[in-house]
Amino acid sequence: MAGNRLNRLGREEQAGEVLTEQEMQARWLRAGLYRGLQEDERLYRVSIADLALLELKRINRDGRNVAEPIAAAAGQAVEWPEDPVLRRVIRRAIAGLYAVNLDAGEADVALGTDGRVSMRAARRRRRDSPQMEELQELNKDARLLVGADPEFVLIRPDGKVAPASRYLGEGVGGAAGSDAMLIGRRLVYPVAELRPEPAADPAGLTANIRRLLLRAAGLVRDPSLRWAAGAMPVPGLALGGHIHLSGVRLTPRLLRLLDSYAAFPLALVEDPAGRGRRPRYGVLGDYRLQPHGGFEYRTLPSWLVSPAAAKAAFALAILCAREADKLHDIPALDERYVAAYYAGDRAELAGCLDRVAFAMQATASYAALAPYIEPLLDAARRGVTWDERADIRIKWRIPRS
Numbered sequence: 001m002a003g004n005r006l007n008r009l010g011r012e013e014q015a016g017e018v019l020t021e022q023e024m025q026a027r028w029l030r031a032g033l034y035r036g037l038q039e040d041e042r043l044y045r046v047s048i049a050d051l052a053l054l055e056l057k058r059i060n061r062d063g064r065n066v067a068e069p070i071a072a073a074a075g076q077a078v079e080w081p082e083d084p085v086l087r088r089v090i091r092r093a094i095a096g097l098y099a100v101n102l103d104a105g106e107a108d109v110a111l112g113t114d115g116r117v118s119m120r121a122a123r124r125r126r127r128d129s130p131q132m133e134e135l136q137e138l139n140k141d142a143r144l145l146v147g148a149d150p151e152f153v154l155i156r157p158d159g160k161v162a163p164a165s166r167y168l169g170e171g172v173g174g175a176a177g178s179d180a181m182l183i184g185r186r187l188v189y190p191v192a193e194l195r196p197e198p199a200a201d202p203a204g205l206t207a208n209i210r211r212l213l214l215r216a217a218g219l220v221r222d223p224s225l226r227w228a229a230g231a232m233p234v235p236g237l238a239l240g241g242h243i244h245l246s247g248v249r250l251t252p253r254l255l256r257l258l259d260s261y262a263a264f265p266l267a268l269v270e271d272p273a274g275r276g277r278r279p280r281y282g283v284l285g286d287y288r289l290q291p292h293g294g295f296e297y298r299t300l301p302s303w304l305v306s307p308a309a310a311k312a313a314f315a316l317a318i319l320c321a322r323e324a325d326k327l328h329d330i331p332a333l334d335e336r337y338v339a340a341y342y343a344g345d346r347a348e349l350a351g352c353l354d355r356v357a358f359a360m361q362a363t364a365s366y367a368a369l370a371p372y373i374e375p376l377l378d379a380a381r382r383g384v385t386w387d388e389r390a391d392i393r394i395k396w397r398i399p400r401s
Helices: 004-017 019-032 084-099 200-220 251-271 272-277 305-322 335-343 346-361 364-383 392-397
Strands: 042-049 053-058 104-111 117-124 147-153 176-183 188-194 226-228 241-246 288-289 295-297
Touching: 019 188, 019 335, 053 084, 084 104, 084 117, 147 305, 176 272, 176 346, 188 200, 188 288, 200 305, 200 364, 200 392, 226 392, 241 305, 251 295, 251 305, 251 335, 251 346, 251 364, 305 364, 305 392, 335 346, 346 364
Parallel strands: none
Antiparallel strands: 042 053, 042 104, 104 117, 147 188, 147 226, 147 241, 176 188, 241 295, 288 295
């Protein structure tokens, strides 16, 4: 029975599902990728294969070209245009195809007069195009490194957020700072962000993060503030725990492994309040390429709640990267688990936990990473969740001011 299940998943990954227009629209709506029709919206047709852009063109509602393609090179992968609006269209196309399990396809994306983008249609295309490796250079001897940029907030006794920029500065430079957020037309910096040096193992990266927390403690000297992390420790303010990977090829398959083996287990132990983070944030398969040649996986909440959660997140990501060709059971291809993830249905999502554990245990990398992973799996099995009301300094052993 298990063998048949694995074989079916393998075929499903290779061929993709055949979905109706209504089924695709429902998946896009659930993932925050769809909005209703607007007057005067522009339509673009985007051809994608394995996350690489093949063609981008403006079309009419009947599907005909409005003008010459904006980006095309006879079936070859092409660079993205510099226009930030068009780049937003391309990102929506990639996310929309990913949500309906298409690694190679065409997506019709609408651009509204307000600048917002929405999926409109998707269709499969032949996999006769080059993969993303044409645009993503990778040294075959490159060492796998893991990095991160977790977020946390400073909360006053009255429950309001104290702007991190007041203590840690603004902008993106430096190892510990604040992250920008657009509220209305005003750019504010309420969220604290750590940018540790990458490492080759979970313990090394966790040590780098603790050093930054100690540095931040020297700057934030208000004893009344509580330091909080997780998915949404303050209603309406979502936090992320992006993980950076370099020395590994980014593929749709690797993203689905990260969804299955990292996002799903972490969703089982996050505070129930974290459900509010999705779908605006925490969308499955969310990634961004990095200038250093690697990429960041952006789906996870801020695992900064404890060193144990951080180490588990790093170990799961490392295992997926090392064993991408060996992990054949991919629960993120199973609609019931994807639906449970977005709905916050812990009971349904827990149904994939034993499968995930069994597949990981069969890999060569698991023995070394098990001490970091198994406490998380045990907590998920027992229904234990982290508490986003707790001050993260306690478990990180950071002295209070």
